[in-house]
Amino acid sequence: MIDWGAIFSNAAVELISPTTAAYALAALGLAVHFGYTGLLNFGQAGFMALGAYGYAISILSFGFPVWAAVVVGIAASVIFALILGIPTLRLRADYLAIVTIAAAEIVRLLFTTNTFQPLTGSANGLSGYKGGFAALNPIPEGSYGFGPFQYNAYDWWLRLVAWTIVVLACLFTWQIMRSPWGRVIKGIREDEDAVRALGKNVYFYKMQSLVLGGVYGTIAGMIFVLPRAVVPSNYQTSLTFFIYAILLLGGAATILGPVIGSMIFWVLLSFFSGFIARAVEAGWLPFMSSIQAGQLRFILVGVAIMLIVIFRPQGIFGNKKELAFVK
Amino acid sequence: MSSDTAPSNKPVKTTDLHIGAAEPGCKKRDPILVADGVTRTFGGLKAVDVEHVEIPRGAITALIGPNGAGKTTLFNLLTGFDKPDSGSWTFEGRSLSGMPAFQVARMGQVRTFQLTKALGLLTVMDNMLLGAKGQTGENLFRAVLPFLWRKEESANEARAIDILTRFKLDTKKDDYAASLSGGQRKLLEMARALMSEPTLVMLDEPMAGVNPALTQSLLDHILNLKTQGMTVLFVEHDMHMVRHIADWVIVMAEGRIVAEGDPHEVMRNPAVIDAYLGQHHDEDLGADPTAEAENVVAIKELLE
Numbered sequence: 001m002i003d004w005g006a007i008f009s010n011a012a013v014e015l016i017s018p019t020t021a022a023y024a025l026a027a028l029g030l031a032v033h034f035g036y037t038g039l040l041n042f043g044q045a046g047f048m049a050l051g052a053y054g055y056a057i058s059i060l061s062f063g064f065p066v067w068a069a070v071v072v073g074i075a076a077s078v079i080f081a082l083i084l085g086i087p088t089l090r091l092r093a094d095y096l097a098i099v100t101i102a103a104a105e106i107v108r109l110l111f112t113t114n115t116f117q118p119l120t121g122s123a124n125g126l127s128g129y130k131g132g133f134a135a136l137n138p139i140p141e142g143s144y145g146f147g148p149f150q151y152n153a154y155d156w157w158l159r160l161v162a163w164t165i166v167v168l169a170c171l172f173t174w175q176i177m178r179s180p181w182g183r184v185i186k187g188i189r190e191d192e193d194a195v196r197a198l199g200k201n202v203y204f205y206k207m208q209s210l211v212l213g214g215v216y217g218t219i220a221g222m223i224f225v226l227p228r229a230v231v232p233s234n235y236q237t238s239l240t241f242f243i244y245a246i247l248l249l250g251g252a253a254t255i256l257g258p259v260i261g262s263m264i265f266w267v268l269l270s271f272f273s274g275f276i277a278r279a280v281e282a283g284w285l286p287f288m289s290s291i292q293a294g295q296l297r298f299i300l301v302g303v304a305i306m307l308i309v310i311f312r313p314q315g316i317f318g319n320k321k322e323l324a325f326v327k
Numbered sequence: 328m329s330s331d332t333a334p335s336n337k338p339v340k341t342t343d344l345h346i347g348a349a350e351p352g353c354k355k356r357d358p359i360l361v362a363d364g365v366t367r368t369f370g371g372l373k374a375v376d377v378e379h380v381e382i383p384r385g386a387i388t389a390l391i392g393p394n395g396a397g398k399t400t401l402f403n404l405l406t407g408f409d410k411p412d413s414g415s416w417t418f419e420g421r422s423l424s425g426m427p428a429f430q431v432a433r434m435g436q437v438r439t440f441q442l443t444k445a446l447g448l449l450t451v452m453d454n455m456l457l458g459a460k461g462q463t464g465e466n467l468f469r470a471v472l473p474f475l476w477r478k479e480e481s482a483n484e485a486r487a488i489d490i491l492t493r494f495k496l497d498t499k500k501d502d503y504a505a506s507l508s509g510g511q512r513k514l515l516e517m518a519r520a521l522m523s524e525p526t527l528v529m530l531d532e533p534m535a536g537v538n539p540a541l542t543q544s545l546l547d548h549i550l551n552l553k554t555q556g557m558t559v560l561f562v563e564h565d566m567h568m569v570r571h572i573a574d575w576v577i578v579m580a581e582g583r584i585v586a587e588g589d590p591h592e593v594m595r596n597p598a599v600i601d602a603y604l605g606q607h608h609d610e611d612l613g614a615d616p617t618a619e620a621e622n623v624v625a626i627k628e629l630l631e
């Protein structure tokens with residue numbers, strides 16, 4: 001029969017997984033872009049790829065220490081944001097959307113092409129860059145934890161670092177969004193000409209927002225590859241859309257929304273894939289192959305997200321009052 | 328020249344603003360804004376073609392003209408929201424041509440929009456605070472350290488409450504701007520502009536869409552700006568209002584300035600009547616009070 005205990009504990013594990021943290025941070029970046037500033041960045045996957053590759057290539061090809069590899073990834077994403085922003089941020093909002101979606105695909109294809117195989121590993125990607133990070137681990141060897149949350153020292157170290165970064169990013173974002181800087185940013189979302197007429201350099205603020213949210217995406221990309229390998233096919237446009245789904249689920253102009261949204265997304269995904277796999281084994285779904293069943297979990301997550309969005313359109317943490325005035 | 332008495336039902340007019348005859352492009356005794364050869368075309372249409380114009384300091388100037396005359400386009404050009412094909416202009420003696428909109432605003436030339444731009448999902452108070460200039464906390468790095476800007480913020484809040492009270496919006500300070508009525512939003516937009524302590528306030532159709540119950544208070548606010556030493560340039564369609572508060576009137580038609588003058592004189596100018604009625608009149612309608620009244624009614628009907 002179906003082992004509900006295993007399904008639930010596998011789902012619970014996702015609550016604090018580094019992947020959940022990575023998606024939460026990437027979604028927080030989109031909250032800065034879209035939720036607070038009104039910038040339509042559809043290239044968050046590109047920022048994540050730059051983080052992942054920037055970190056891995058710095059270590060594998062150039063033997064950089066961890067901190068330098070992190071700086072390289074961040075610098076790459078700042079440059080990427082400037083390249084995207086300089087020509088588009090003076091134009092209408094939709095131009096940024098088009099340019100970011102295309103630029104993120106270009107980034108992914110550049111990492112996939114055989115031309116740079118010695119550096120990027122082309123379609124096979126990269127692995128073997130975790131030593132430096134593991135060496136920084138102060139936790140003594142061994143297995144720790146309770147219930148389903150039972151990990152070795154490296155896995156705890158990874159979770160600790162990932163979630164510390166997420167918490168710091170949340171606190172930082174919360175503070176700047178309640179400052180006069182955040183007021184200008186939210187004003188730009190509402191009507192940038194009005195903000196311009198009040199003497200604010202709108203272009204410069206939009207650029208700051210694009211860089212900041214992009215850097216969040218880049219750091220998320222680094223967290224994302226620490227429990228796995230760097231594989232170029234992970235950075236398709238669908239990654240950006242999953243992160244948007246998380247953002248809308250949690251609430252676009254909120255701090256906790258991206259975090260809780262990411263937890264719900266990953267817990268649901270794990271729950272449905274565990275449930276379906278076992279249901280197929282148990283012969284509950286005789287009309288389905290196990291490959292079809294693998295696709296079904298995304299459909300079920302989609303339905304679950306739709307239900308949440310229908311019954312709570314402002315997102316879980318969004319302000320209901322705001323919704324009364326949405327244009 | 329300008330007077331300090333508070334506006335009453337009979338506003339105190341500022342007179343003796345120009346030098347020589349009151350004709351299009353005439354010189355002013357003390358101009359705050361001077362524009363030369365400003366043109367802007369959209370496709371084949373010459374939306375603005377202004378040879379020379381001077382806006383008098385410390386007075387209320389009305390910019391009138393039929394729909395499509397180019398008033399909004401001229402506003403956009405002068406405030407850096409649009410780029411002219413040719414032309415140059417100075418504000419308080421400094422050239423503004425080619426300057427981006429936000430820098431124009433920082434120099435003290437602040438505008439409002441024909442279609443109100445209240446920042447809907449910001450509170451009324453946040454709308455106001457956004458207007459304040461030179462805020463320390465608007466820098467990303469200083470934003471993280473509230474002790475650097477908290478005092479400045481409370482001072483701005485106090486000033487905002489002050490202005491909001493004058494505009495009777497103080498009770499709404501914590502509401503979203505989106506929840507205000509159309510007229511209240513116009514008031515908020517004007518109040519927000521005042522937060523930046525401008526020297527020249529440019530209002531594009533401040534009365535449009537405003538509930539008649541609010542128009543008198545809006546008029547008083549505009550008159551108050553002058554009392555406080557600001558210069559006002561406003562676009563308006565309602566001739567009664569123009570007559571009531573304007574010290575000087577500039578008339579545009581088909582992109583050009585066709586007449587200038589004192590609000591009572593300018594209505595008698597055949598060029599103005601042409602502009603509105605699109606036909607020639609032999610006699611001076613203004614000489615006959617009943618004919619003039621009919622003309623005003625005709626103009627108003629045309630504009631409705």
Ligand SMILES: Nc1ncnc2c1ncn2[C@@H]1O[C@H](COP(=O)(O)OP(=O)(O)O)[C@@H](O)[C@H]1O
Binds near residue numbers: 372393395397400
């Ligand atoms: N962005 C634009 N593109 C094309 N034509 C425009 C644009 N803005 C204004 N116009 C045209 O320029 C003329 C002047 O318009 P406008 O300045 O809005 O007039 P007003 O404010 O005096 O009613 C009109 O004929 C209008 O259709």
Ligand SMILES: [Mg+2]
Binds near residue numbers: 398399400441
């Ligand atoms: Mg107009």
